[in-house]
Amino acid sequence: MTDEAPLLGPHIQQLRKRRRLTLEQLASLSGVSRSMLSQIERSQANPTFATLWNLTKALSVDISELVGGRANTPPAAPAIDVVGGHFVPEIRSEDGLCTLRILSPAQSVGRTEWYEILLEPNGALVSAPHAAGAMEHVTVIEGELEVVSGATVARAPAHGVARYPADVPHALRNLSPGRTRAFLVVAN
Amino acid sequence: MTDEAPLLGPHIQQLRKRRRLTLEQLASLSGVSRSMLSQIERSQANPTFATLWNLTKALSVDISELVGGRANTPPAAPAIDVVGGHFVPEIRSEDGLCTLRILSPAQSVGRTEWYEILLEPNGALVSAPHAAGAMEHVTVIEGELEVVSGATVARAPAHGVARYPADVPHALRNLSPGRTRAFLVVAN
DNA sequence: CCACAAATTCCAATATACAGGAATATTCAG
DNA sequence: CTGAATATTCCTGTATATTGGAATTTGTGG
Known part of the structure; x- marks a missing residue:
């Protein structure tokens, strides 16, 4: 088996710098020496699994x-793409009590997506299970929500955050006498 | 970081036997010695990443x-994790004109993260470049924003969405005479 | 049961992973 | 710009990953 193992070093260094950690700080967090970290980042050493494991824990990755090693997706033109409020795509439920504004770009479909949800009094967003492992994170901008995930039910207050598995039947219901507005992130 | 790395040995042996391979045969397929395989399976050695990589290739896993991260049954508790508004972690700028509420969970660090941004009049969020390819998506809940990405400047109106590269210096500034509130998604 | 082949583990030598101190490079403030 | 502080790399010694041959264990057929 002559398949070359992927280079971990550059990615580890990227993660470290993004978290504004020095080698010393990461060494402290991970229990791996500064020297070893430096060697790993420059692909001058082949870490053992235990060392690698400690690194993933310290870097929360x-x-x-x-291993996947994020491909450097070349960004498009360095432009700022602005979409006015009335051009944001909307989905409205048949009873008109629930509006979904799609905030994430088209290329996010199937990955992490995010929406603004507007629920009128008695309005609800009811969803079938998503893919295995899918999680949803909802932040209440105004109003109050009842969150249903599988057989579990909870209340999410104004300005609060709720996180729940979305790979089971799930729903969001407006508990407020007025309109409830929330921000929903779907992470697959 | 004293978190014990998971035991790989028993799982590797299971996979080998399931494929009806002897240590000799797997050694031949993987380029790892019989002795080493035996030691790994009995958790008597801590393989390097390259060795482990060769094994995953030979065993098609x-x-x-x-590692057993997701292969096993997922956490059985389909719990809804609710965080009240006042428990959501906040970062405030020194001048107090910008508040960042961290909405994404801790494990999202380094991947897609999301925040709520509160900018008082004249408040701004100024950021150094993130990793190559990083994009930011901001949705204006109320107020109005000036968006800066590299040398490009644009206005994001109320209820609008702006998308821009975040791998260059970038900033969000409040253009409203009052408070501006927005959601920011950082996609890496 | 025994004999033999196959499979696994033990053993010792070599290469390298790894740590910590020292040297060097980089950054930052005046 | 300079000097000091900080961050990273070099260096060396120790521990262990790794190999291939030898010894031991296991499995199978007669």
Whole structure:
């Protein structure tokens, strides 16, 4: 088996710098020496699994993500793409009590997506299970929500955040006498 | 960081036997010695990443599956995690004109993260470049924003969405005479 | 049961992972 | 610009990952 293992070093260094950590700080967090970290980042050493594991914990990254080595997706033109409020795509429920404004770009479909949800009194957003492992994170901008995930029910207050598995039947219901507005992130 | 790395040995042996391979055969397929394989399976050695990589290739298994990150039954508790508004972590600028509320969970650090931004009049959020390819998506809940990305400047109106590269110096400034409130998604 | 082949583990030598101190490079403030 | 502080790399010694041959264990057929 002559398949070359992917280079971890550059990615580890990127993660470290993004978190504004020095080698010393990461060494302290991970229990791996500064020297070793430096060698790993420059691909001058081949870390053992235990060392790698400690690094993933300290950097809060999955080992598969580390191995996957984010491809440097070249960004498009350095432009700012602005969409006015009335051009943001909306989905409205048949009873008109629930409006979904799609905030994430088209290319986000199937990955992390985000929406603004507007629920009139008695309005609800009821969803079938998403893919295995999917999680939803809802932030209440105004009003109050009842959150249903599988057989579990909870209340999310104004300005609060709720996180729940979305790979089971789930729903958001307006508990407020007025309109409830929330920000929903769907992470797959 | 004293978190024990998961035991790989028993799982590797299970995979080998399931494929009806002897240590000799797997050694031949993977380029790892019989002795080493034996030691790894009995958790008597801590393999380097390169060795582990060769093993995953020979056994046709993802490293994450081997680690057992997701292969096992997911956490059974389909709990809804609710955080009240006053428990959401906040970062405030020194001048007090900008507040960042961290909405995404801790494990999202380094991946897609999301925040609520509160800018008082004349308040601004100024950021150094993130990793290559990083994009930001801001949705204006109320007020109005000036968006700066590199040398490009644009206005994001109320209820509008702006998307821009965040791998260059970038900033958000409040253009409203009152408070501006927005959601920011940082996608890496 | 025994004999033999196959499979696994033990053993010792070599290469390298790894740590911590020292040297060097980089950054920052005046 | 300079000097000091900080961050990273170099260096060396120790521990262990790794190999291939030898010894031991296991499995199978007669």
